Amino acid sequence: MKKIFYFLAPILGMLTLSAKAQVGMQARPNGAQYQIFTPNTGEKIKQNDVITFHYIQMTDKDSVLFSSYTAGHTVQAQIHPSQSVADLMDIFPLLTLNDSVKVKVPTDSIFKGHEEARPPFFAKGSNLIFIIKITKVQSLQQAMDERNAAIAKQKQQEGIDAANYIAANKLTPITTASGLKYIVTKPSALRKPLPGDTVLVNYAGSLTNGKIFDSSIEKVAKAAGLDQPGRPYEPISVVLGQGQVIPGWEEGLALLHEGSAAKFIIPSNLGYGEKGGGQVIPPYATLIFDLEIVKIKPTKHVPVAAKPGVKHPVKKGTAKKTGVSKKTN
Structure with missing residues (x-):
C-alpha cells in the first residue's frame, strides 16, 4: 500500500x-x-x-x-x-x-x-x-522516425555485443550465408539429421553478457538459478524442418551429426527478432547456445522422383520400375 x-x-x-x-x-x-x-x-x-x-x-x-x-x-x-x-x-x-x-x-x-x-x-x-x-x-511520421532510429541503434549495439563476445572468448566461428555462426566443439562421424527426423538435443542458452536464460540440463539450470518448476530435465525433441524451433536452430542442427556438440551464435534475425522472447530475451539479442545432438530418430524418407527425360544409374540386377535406384536410410 x-x-x-x-x-x-x-x-x-x-x-x-x-x-x-x-x-x-x-x-x-x-x-x-x-x-x-x-x-x-x-x-x-x-x-x-x-x-x-x-x-x-x-x-x-x-x-x-x-x-x-x-x-x-x-x-x-x-x-x-x-x-x-x-x-x-x-x-x-x-x-x-x-x-x-x-x-x-x-x-x-x-x-x-x-x-x-x-x-x-x-x-x-x-x-x-x-x-x-x-x-x-x-505526428505519425515523427513517431516512425524515432522508432526507426531506435531500431537502428539496437541493431548496431547487437553487432557490437556479438563481436565483443567472440573476441573475449577468442572464438573463430564459421559463418553461414544467413549469418549464423557456429563452432563444432565435439565432432562425430555419425549421420546428419534430415528434414522430418526427430532430433534429441541437450542445450544451454545464454545472452552475450553470459546470463543463462534456459537449459535442459539440471546442473546448468540450478547453477544459473533458473526457476523452471515441473520441467523434466532431459533432451528436448525437435522434428527438423517443422518450424518447432527458431530459424537459427533449424539451420544449425542440420549442419551437425548425431553425437556432436557445438556452440551456436545466433543473430536476432534468426532468433526472436525485434519482439524478444518473454521477460528473459530482449529485443535484437544475439543468442548463444551450447548444445549436443544426443540422438537422431530417423523418419522414413521418400526417394526423390526422377525428372522426365533424365536417366539415373541403376545397380545391376535391380528391377527397373521407376528409373531410380531404391535407397534405404
Whole structure:
C-alpha cells in the first residue's frame, strides 16, 4: 500500500493544487466524465497523432488495477476514432502536451451485452477511473522516425555485443550465408539429421553478457538459478524442418551429426527478432547456445522422383520400375 501511495502522491498532490483551475467533472456524449487538472496552452492532440503517457487505472473505491509508474514505463497509442467508451479516444483530443486528466468510464457501458465478463469488484453503476499524464505528442511520421532510429541503434549495439563476445572468448566461428555462426566443439562421424527426423538435443542458452536464460540440463539450470518448476530435465525433441524451433536452430542442427556438440551464435534475425522472447530475451539479442545432438530418430524418407527425360544409374540386377535406384536410410 505504501508503494501505491508513493506513486499516487505526485499526481494526487497535483490534482489538489490545481483544483481551482477547473472544478467538477464534465460529461461526454458517450457517458464518460472527465476533469482536466493541468490545462496547458498549445496545440490539441489530433487524429493519427502518437501520444506517450503515464496512467493509473483504478476502481471508484481507489483500488489500483494498473499503474504505468509501477510498471516502470510509459504507454504509447495512436489516436483514432473512438470505438468504445473505454478506449478514451474522444478524451485525448481534448488534451495537449503535459496535460493531466481524470476520466470516469461507466462500467455499465463497458460490459453492456456481456455481463458475464463483469468482475465482482465492478458493481452495476460503478466506474473505471483513469488518471492520465500526457508526456509526449508526435505526428505519425515523427513517431516512425524515432522508432526507426531506435531500431537502428539496437541493431548496431547487437553487432557490437556479438563481436565483443567472440573476441573475449577468442572464438573463430564459421559463418553461414544467413549469418549464423557456429563452432563444432565435439565432432562425430555419425549421420546428419534430415528434414522430418526427430532430433534429441541437450542445450544451454545464454545472452552475450553470459546470463543463462534456459537449459535442459539440471546442473546448468540450478547453477544459473533458473526457476523452471515441473520441467523434466532431459533432451528436448525437435522434428527438423517443422518450424518447432527458431530459424537459427533449424539451420544449425542440420549442419551437425548425431553425437556432436557445438556452440551456436545466433543473430536476432534468426532468433526472436525485434519482439524478444518473454521477460528473459530482449529485443535484437544475439543468442548463444551450447548444445549436443544426443540422438537422431530417423523418419522414413521418400526417394526423390526422377525428372522426365533424365536417366539415373541403376545397380545391376535391380528391377527397373521407376528409373531410380531404391535407397534405404
